Amino acid sequence: MPTESSNDFSQLLRQQTILAQFGELALRSDSLDEILTEACRLVGEAFGTDLAKVVELQPDGKTLLVRAGSGWKDGVVGVATIEAKENTSEGYALKTGEPMISPDIDQETRFEYAPFLIENGAKAVVNVIIIGGKDRPPFGILQVDSRKPRQFDDNDIAFLRSYANLLAATVDRLRVIEEMKDGSARLRLALEAGELGSFELDLASGEITRSSRYDQIYGYSTSPAAWNKDTALAHVLPEDREHMAAALRRETLIDGSSLQIEARIRRAGDDAVRWIEIRGRADGGTTPPTRLVGVVADITDRKLAEEALTTTNATLEAQVTERTISLGESNAQLDAFAYTVSHDLRAPLRAMEGFARILLDDFGSGLGKEGERFAGRIVGAAKRMEVLIDDLLAFSRVQRSEVTLQAVDPARSVDRALAELRASVDDPASIKLEVAKPLPLVLADRVIFGQAIGNLIANAAKFQQQGEPMHIVVRAERRADRVRIWVEDDGIGIAPEHQQRIFNVFERLHGQETYPGTGVGLAIVKTGIERMGGTFGVVSALQQGSRFWIELAAADYGATSAEMGESVSG
Numbered sequence: 001m002p003t004e005s006s007n008d009f010s011q012l013l014r015q016q017t018i019l020a021q022f023g024e025l026a027l028r029s030d031s032l033d034e035i036l037t038e039a040c041r042l043v044g045e046a047f048g049t050d051l052a053k054v055v056e057l058q059p060d061g062k063t064l065l066v067r068a069g070s071g072w073k074d075g076v077v078g079v080a081t082i083e084a085k086e087n088t089s090e091g092y093a094l095k096t097g098e099p100m101i102s103p104d105i106d107q108e109t110r111f112e113y114a115p116f117l118i119e120n121g122a123k124a125v126v127n128v129i130i131i132g133g134k135d136r137p138p139f140g141i142l143q144v145d146s147r148k149p150r151q152f153d154d155n156d157i158a159f160l161r162s163y164a165n166l167l168a169a170t171v172d173r174l175r176v177i178e179e180m181k182d183g184s185a186r187l188r189l190a191l192e193a194g195e196l197g198s199f200e201l202d203l204a205s206g207e208i209t210r211s212s213r214y215d216q217i218y219g220y221s222t223s224p225a226a227w228n229k230d231t232a233l234a235h236v237l238p239e240d241r242e243h244m245a246a247a248l249r250r251e252t253l254i255d256g257s258s259l260q261i262e263a264r265i266r267r268a269g270d271d272a273v274r275w276i277e278i279r280g281r282a283d284g285g286t287t288p289p290t291r292l293v294g295v296v297a298d299i300t301d302r303k304l305a306e307e308a309l310t311t312t313n314a315t316l317e318a319q320v321t322e323r324t325i326s327l328g329e330s331n332a333q334l335d336a337f338a339y340t341v342s343h344d345l346r347a348p349l350r351a352m353e354g355f356a357r358i359l360l361d362d363f364g365s366g367l368g369k370e371g372e373r374f375a376g377r378i379v380g381a382a383k384r385m386e387v388l389i390d391d392l393l394a395f396s397r398v399q400r401s402e403v404t405l406q407a408v409d410p411a412r413s414v415d416r417a418l419a420e421l422r423a424s425v426d427d428p429a430s431i432k433l434e435v436a437k438p439l440p441l442v443l444a445d446r447v448i449f450g451q452a453i454g455n456l457i458a459n460a461a462k463f464q465q466q467g468e469p470m471h472i473v474v475r476a477e478r479r480a481d482r483v484r485i486w487v488e489d490d491g492i493g494i495a496p497e498h499q500q501r502i503f504n505v506f507e508r509l510h511g512q513e514t515y516p517g518t519g520v521g522l523a524i525v526k527t528g529i530e531r532m533g534g535t536f537g538v539v540s541a542l543q544q545g546s547r548f549w550i551e552l553a554a555a556d557y558g559a560t561s562a563e564m565g566e567s568v569s570g
């Protein structure tokens with residue numbers, strides 16, 4: 001095969017000179033096209049061929065575009081493409097990363113060549129890959145073409161490799177520069193979108209370099225000639241100035257720390273008072289730091305909105321307070337009214353009952369059967385009304401009385417309630433009550449708590465299944481810093497749909513004949529417990545018994561009625 005070798009000393013020297021020349025250019029220029037074109041010219045010169053090109057791998061990973069070249073006819077550089085297929089020397093070079101040499105294209109059996117190559121008279125070609133940056137695909141291939149068949153020896157290949165590597169480093173450097181330019185363009189866009197002015201304050205000299213938006217925020221349409229920390233501070237209203245000056249004092253700033261500060265300024269031009277916010281970062285790698293880099297924003301609109309909100313809130317609060325007071329007043333009046341009425345009703349009621357009794361006792365015979373029955377009903381009705389008035393008074397008291405919280409032993413209250421209940425029934429022994437001792441102390445008002453427990457135990461004893469004596473259990477459960485006291489019975493139970501309404505005054509589920517009562521007891525329990533900061537509820541189902549619970553703050557961690565040496569009857 002006819003070849004032309006160029007492996008002599010002068011050739012080597014030429015290659016070295018060209019490497020050096022190219023190195024200089026690569027450092028000097030920031031234009032990729034200029035660098036690539038010059039690279040092609042120089043390498044062509046080094047090999048004594050006037051044909052060379054750089055083909056760039058496109059994002060599809062298989063098309064190579066002739067990005068730069070020297071010695072080519074029009075319509076090649078920037079236009080011609082090569083498909084990097086298996087049967088091309090380019091495809092092979094990309095795949096293996098190894099240089100590929102075709103000393104004589106006409107004799108080549110391994111590869112096919114692009115038509116433009118033949119048309120431009122290329123007879124021999126060598127391909128060397130231009131690697132990409134870290135974790136990137138190759139940039140492309142450096143190709144030296146020759147119009148005559150020729151051999152490329154090891155020295156040629158070594159030179160081409162160094163050359164291509166230098167090219168790769170240059171391409172990567174330019175890519176980083178492009179990305180930085182892109183990054184700062186994006187930063188500028190973000191600053192513009194946020195209407196932020198940017199600045200850099202030299203903490204030692206007080207000099208400020210800044211963007212035009214910064215100047216606009218301070219009220220200048222053109223940059224003022226002299227501007228530094230002092231001129232900036234002069235715009236700050238006197239009442240905010242010291243605060244701002246202190247924040248910017250170099251000695252108090254820590255390297256790497258962030259700063260955020262709001263202040264009012266008087267704007268140049270229209271003299272308007274505006275709110276600004278400065279956010280910055282002190283740095284420089286020394287303490288105290290050397291500079292503060294940051295942004296400034298006009299936050300007047302936000303401040304006005306905040307102020308409007310605060311005013312609205314204050315008005316709302318004032319209205320709520322006013323209404324709460326007037327509601328409290330009318331509640332108090334209503335309470336007082338209920339109390340007086342109940343109280344004043346008692347005297348005439350007693351009189352009614354008393355006279356009815358006199359009628360029965362002293363004039364019974366003259367009344368006749370009918371008359372006796374009516375007089376008897378007057379006495380009964382008066383008695384029920386008295387109970388009702390007593391309950392209403394108790395309800396009114398629980399709403400109005402002072403609440404004095406102290407450590408209360410529930411077992412004692414149970415004891416007292418049981419004694420009172422037994423005293424009021426015909427068959428005290430029929431009430432079976434069991435206390436799961438010891439019970440933890442609760443934080444409660446002794447009187448209100450005693451009344452609540454008394455009402456629950458009285459109900460538990462009352463709502464028994466037909467003829468079945470009641471079995472009542474009182475037990476307690478610790479719930480973190482609270483105590484839940486359960487009063488459980490095995491009586492008639494309560495259907496779920498009625499469980500909430502029975503806590504209201506006068507709500508009852510039965511007639512007077514089956515279970516007498518006024519419907520006030522549970523309302524007293526609920527109001528009283530809630531006034532002590534507790535909660536009250538029930539778990540029940542029809543015919544399944546009822547389990548009422550009261551939950552209050554635990555008075556004491558650990559101490560119980562047993563430790564206090566008290567005994568509880570069961």
Ligand code: ADP
Nearest residue numbers: 459460463502508509517518519520521522546
């Ligand atoms: P009173 O007992 O005077 O009727 P309460 O307010 O104490 O009024 O109770 C309201 C209603 O709740 C009762 O009428 C009854 O229907 C139901 N109730 C209360 N406690 C129990 C209980 N332990 N078992 C079944 N029902 C109950």
